[in-house]
Amino acid sequence: MNTELNVTTPADDYFRSHLPNQNENGGRQWLYPRATSGRFTKWRTVVAVGLLVALFVGPFIWVDGHPLFLFNVLERRFIFFGVTFWPQDFYLVAIGLITFIVFITLFTVVFGRVFCGWACPQTIFMEMVFRKVETWIEGDYNARKRLDAAPWTTEKILKKTAKHGAFFLVSFAISNTFLVYIIGRDQWSTLITDNPAQHLAGLTTILVFTGVFYGVFAYLREIVCTTICPYGRLQSVLLDKNSLIVAYDYIRGEPRGKRVKNEELKVKNNSTTLHSSLLTHHLPKGDCVDCKLCVHVCPTGIDIRNGTQMECINCTACMDACDEVMSKIDRPSGLIRMDSQQGIDTRKPFRFTKRIMAYSGVLVLLLGVLGFLLISRPALDVTILRAPGQLFQREANGQVANLYSVELINKTYRALPVRFRLNRPDATLRFVQPLSQTQPGELTQTMFFITLPEKAIHADKTRLTIDVLTGDTVVDQVETSFLGPISMGERMKE
Template sequence: MFTIQEDRELLAHGAVSGQRKYPRWPEGGRLLRWREIVAGLLLLILFGLPWLEIEGHPLFLFNVLERQFIFFGVPFWPQDFHLVALGLLAFIVFIIVFTVAFGRLWCGWACPQTIFMEMVFRRIEQWIEGDFKAQQRLTAAPWTAEKIRKRVLKHGLFFLIAFAISNTFLAYVIGKDELIQIQTDNPANHLGGLAALLIFTLIFYFVFARLREIVCVVICPYGRLQGVLLDKKSIVVAYDYVRGEPRGKLRKQSAEVKGDCVDCSLCVQVCPTGIDIRKGTQLECINCTACIDACDGVMDKINKPQGLIRYASQEGIEQGKKFQFTGRLKAYTLVLILLLGGLGYLLLTRKAIETTVLRASGLTFQKQADGQISNLYTVEVLNKTFKPVALEFKVKNPGFSLQYVGQPLQTAQPGTFTKSSFFLLTPAKGIQENKTPLTIEVRANGQLMQEVKTNFMGPVL
């Protein structure tokens, strides 16, 4: 804690005015160690995934500009937009289900903003400027050579890390090969890509160097969902006021009955958003568990059981109830299962080759010189794979033959639309109705991929 004189000096310089948070680091906390392990794994995955490939193609790609997406090596094209939309809807419902059950757990353990801010940028800040007291003193101090050196070093590292993050996110969008080309080729040939890198770098730098916890408190809408989604049964980071109140300083030989909370304010000092968890669940709480570790450390020192601040529901604190799978949670879960089931079915039945056959508009039928009746069709083939495929079309109905207009459609290149036209012909005497249903088999590399339905127009003799 500060001395009275230090507090007055810092307040006079505006260092603790509430505009900038200087949280104390909860050293040695049990949950902090687990958060560090989780953060390390997630950072490894984030920076490593863009460099992983399957058969020469990215494992993950989110190319919004060219509307191409790759998930676990499987490509998705604009024609698969309904799958992407359904997947996003399922993800939103999953967030709702998870929040109803476990509150803002995502924010504290897996959100990139929290991981980078708490585990990367704030660690660098502590390494260069010292602990939270030293940081406040440095902010309040006049500009000296030492202060300039520390600030230049800190913000220089911040900018380099923001540049690395920007490159990583751009690799997810355009792929690592194009990113490497932008980095190594003549800059004049990639002005657009370099401009994107610089813009994203400045954005990430501004977020982590200036906005910081404001992103979680003001900008991110997820925190405001808590007021709608949380109830008394949701598991959140909570203060056990039943056990902790009335709070007061620990004094020996005191007959006054008090709760376990010794009012040390460590839970407030370690909070990255500066809230007092003892006032209940609040919008600013990101469930980072720093207050849990700090409080557990104090309880150990005064020989009290841990868990004065812990993961618990309001009902659990008031009535001692354990987590329950409520009707509300069951309803949300059912919706999520239905969405995931529908998405899974569509993915399993998704065709690698998508073919569309349409009769030429404005035409009915033609009579050929040899007495056959013909209809003109256009065919479009989308190859959703990464390899060229050999195509073969065959009319399943007996008595019909297929004749291409120009070059036969024999190959579909990867990730492209291939268009062609053909006539279907049949003897006039074989026509039994004005509109004959037909089935055309589409084979790729000799395997049946699709059966396309269409109609054949002709006169009934």
């Protein structure tokens, strides 16, 4: 970079010792973000609408008589995209969580905090739902500011009552939606249509979560993003100079100041016109006109011109606001853009680093392992254990019996026929209660005896293999031990 330009970042570091929503007295300064328009805002709206529709419709979509999604913590039953997971599938959940963490890490390393600004439920509900309701009832950012500063009048009381009433209703809808994800559509329908006295616990839960959501979106707001959410601090660890972030081009923008539209100044260096990205640095003022629109539209109240900050959620609102100003003064767009710090400093395009490739390799490996385990997961999960406290029983005709307990989990959405086959022709299996099939999505428990001729027993423990079949297909093989008496002669042989 040409050292004669002598361009530096702003010297004011007040933002480093104060939160963006903190006033000079240390109290909270209420933020009134200005509405934006532009291509990024339009795309954010499309993404938000799609995610909101998916969220509210998701728990009511059923496939083959089962919900598409269910997170029933109470019954330890989880359904993802129609696939049921039981406690026995915890290893899959663990690998899935590790894969998700690696994905979030990779995504943050490459794209910074874009998830927060474009897909996080907190941002989507705040900016695309509650902020819209607030604007519809109270007016734009200036009207809201004047209303809060005005004394309490009938108009103010009516508007505030209407706004907070709408906030509570939206929070109630969100609370019910999350409850449907937990207990399922049918139980939720019973809860809201039956006598309230029969479901006090459920209704109390709905009201508690409604109050939580209402408090978050009516009062906490940006504090969730700047203080409560740990992802912002995780971002500080994961970002590097090659990560794509919402960045202010201080080389092109400084020094700040008002410009005259269609101003034409030519600067030549040894009869060669400088590159357009460097031309303005030889001018008295840079491209930034110091209009502060980027600050006014920021939902967390930061000044992006101060550089990368933890509070930035990469919502791109400042990019739309700045591009609109640049078009009015006939300057190129992108003074604030998605770029890396390295790209701002060197004017080089984004490139994949060894760090990104390493994370990508680990992610691909984990996805491969998870995919293989999901595909090879048996339709029937079987657990066979010897009955506790039981050794063996002598029966007639020189037979010895052992008692076993068995648990079967049908992980499919259809009834499965089931039968058991022993690997020894002289062994027989006899159920305490007949079992011929398992019901879909249910846990079946029963017990059976295995008998062996006493003369065929030559050790304290005899290893047995039990094949579990549905039809003619072996879906599982279970190893177990058979306890039996052993004579002194047999012991001497050993």
